[in-house]
Amino acid sequence: MRTVEVLLVIIIIAGVFIASSFFAVLPWPREVSPMNLRRLSLTTLETLDSANDLSTAAFNVNNATLWNNLQITLSASLPPDTVYNLTVYNVNSGAGGATLYTPEESISNAANLGITSDASSYLVASSNVTFNVTPQKIGESNGGGGGITLYILNCSDANGWWITGYTSPSLAQDLYNLLSPYFAQTVIVQSTAQLGQLLGGTSLQGEPLQNAVVINTCGEAVPIPTSYGVAPYSNDGYAYYTYTLGQKVLQYNWTWVSIVGWPLYYVSNTALFSGSQNTWGIYGMNMVGRNSGDGPAGLNSFLEGIDNQTYTYGDSSTGSPGVVNLSTEAQTECNYYGIYPSQYQTSTRALPTSILSTYHMNVTTYVFNTVNNWNPGAVYRHIVTANGTSQYQGGFFALGLTRTPDIRLTALGLLSDYQPRIYSSDYTSYDTSRLVVLQLGLVGGT
């Protein structure tokens, strides 16, 4: 009797096993280890469009030759066990409840795509359409009327130092291309005489002088007008000239930009210094400072001028933190403005953080992270307090990097500081885009 009961139990357990096995369906081996068809599809579309051939075909659906070539290329580039269906959709406006996507053309190499398939979509643009971006002019959002002026010093009668491999004109041209869209007016300063005119408070083309940005493309040297080659500007080996420059920066609320190296280490004027050289064989240049020059006096005097301190001769100092990294802020702006300098740079002329308190400065933009109290690249704003109210008056952007200058860093620093907006054109304009969908499947096996 008990044997019969046991047999009944076995029958029940067997039933449970069969029932559970029926419901516990194991996946197909292909589903266990799937090839990522979605990524393969996307990368195939990207490769097909690498020379814009896919875009061309998508907008020429009646061109049998183009589509025949596309199908052959698709078949040739995919693995033999892969089947596909490529469909091009026109992107409609969708207004009034109209269909957003309508199929235009489709090619396939199989009646169906097997038991598993996956797809990727890719948006292609018509070659007839140009997508523009319109930069905001710096200063316009701040009630600055017509915005501010960009001056690029490209003085033909001044030489550069630590711009090795480049010339001032080439750097000026690159800066013009990078930055002029963001400024209301860009003026190339062609000679030291024109610089003298600006320092005297007279604009060159009727542009607003106040609040301008002045970029010195001569590297560690600064152009000096011939008219400034006399006392008191020539005092202390032209240190007083750099002091005057600082005062002008304060007076006109300029932002002075030093693109590389130790700022204002030399003064340059090929006529004024035709017989002297910078101790490295570059004539038309004079090291700033007493006793035939001791360079660092230029920066010190300049900062005194910005801070409107009484002129006192003395040396500045810079540090050598070595390899430095772009700040997080600057990296973010790289993506926004589409400027991609190397994240790592070498700095051997970084300014000390102590200048912030000594000269009443504030850093508004760190292009590079501070390293051990050295700022490899930052935009400084001078703080003026009047009647209990503080405001910025005069600015200084110093990139204390080792030669050769990367002009993109200059552009990135200025744009990061002023943050002009970029207005993109509409990418979804009717009949300017087509959607290409590539669906892939696998044949053979289980």
Add this chain to the structure above:
Amino acid sequence: MSIDHIVSIIVFIAAILLFVGLFTQTVQTAIVYQQHQAVAVKCSDLLDDMLLNPGSPNNWGQNNATATSFGVQDPEFTQYELSAFSLMRLESTTGQTVEFDKTNPSIFYNEETTGAGSYLLMPNAEALNYSSALSLLGLNGTYGFQLAFVPDITVSIAQTSTSPLSFSVSAMGTGFPYAGATLNYCLILVTLGQTNAQYPSYTIQTGSTVTSQQGTANIVTSNSVNANQICSLIVYAHSDGIVGVGFETSNLPTDQYIVPIMEDMGTQQVALAHNYDLNNSGPAGYSLKYNATFVILTQGYTLSELALGSPSSPGLVGTVTSGVGNPYPTISMPGSTTGILIVTYQENSTDGGIAMMPWGISSLAFPVTFGGNPALQEWVTTDLRQVTIGSVAYQAKLSFWSDQQMQVTS
């Protein structure tokens, strides 16, 4: 206790054991399936990790810096555009080790070739090996992989006639003949010097044709090859963004030849070695005269010569002599510009050849295989991407496995 009791208990226990075994097997199989699926997902993620970041430092492929993170994307591009130089620095799984004593202390090189006259020898000391890559990817002891890059299009060339100089070309995709593709070819015709003072000289001619429905084409040139001439044909097949490369060299019979060796990625110096000096395989004192040039691919799929220095400077024209004590010439390569180093050489007025070295793995569509051996693994998952390396289309295939046991009990 009756016999009935004993029989029933034995049968019951046997049945329980049997069903426990059956349930366990089902559960085990499901668990293994889950583990396999996890490995497959990781394979796909890892492949994207490798292909969508340039590694660190991001230009590690273009110098001799030690990579501190693994990635092969071209740092100047986005998406699946890979660095032709980073791939050169991967220690090939399929390559042979060659010894060249003259570059002491780094004397071992990994040799790759895709046919007669093509060489890519990279210094072992500067190669990123498999175990280092596993460490950089955080896979040490847990997973293994093999990363392979195979050109989408295989271009095969055979010389069919010497007068007129003719070739048969076949372009095949991975799954289909490359029909209707445009073929742009560059014919390098080398004339051997006939006097002791002369070096081999060359001309480069270009042309184009289209493949048939079978993916084949015949190229008939207006040239004929004399007894003292050698030729090499480089063909680019392209259509709809997919570009393939093939080449063929007709070296004249000689057991002496020149092998370009990438001496140091830091200085980007290529050494020209006499083959007798490789693995100490021949006697000293044998000389070959050479004439070297560097060509790059233009947007119109023609080859353009790029100056390596003054045409009369050492390193472009000279002599290579075998044996210790005879210095080897070096050539400085031009930074990050991909191209082909072409070295024409001659033993005498009738025997000579052409040696080519891709500067950037894609210039001659060299395949790359890097990593472990999937054939020895219990279970391997694979994933695939289409990538572009220096404008040449490749398939990047990652074979991936777990080093931990995943056995289905039967």
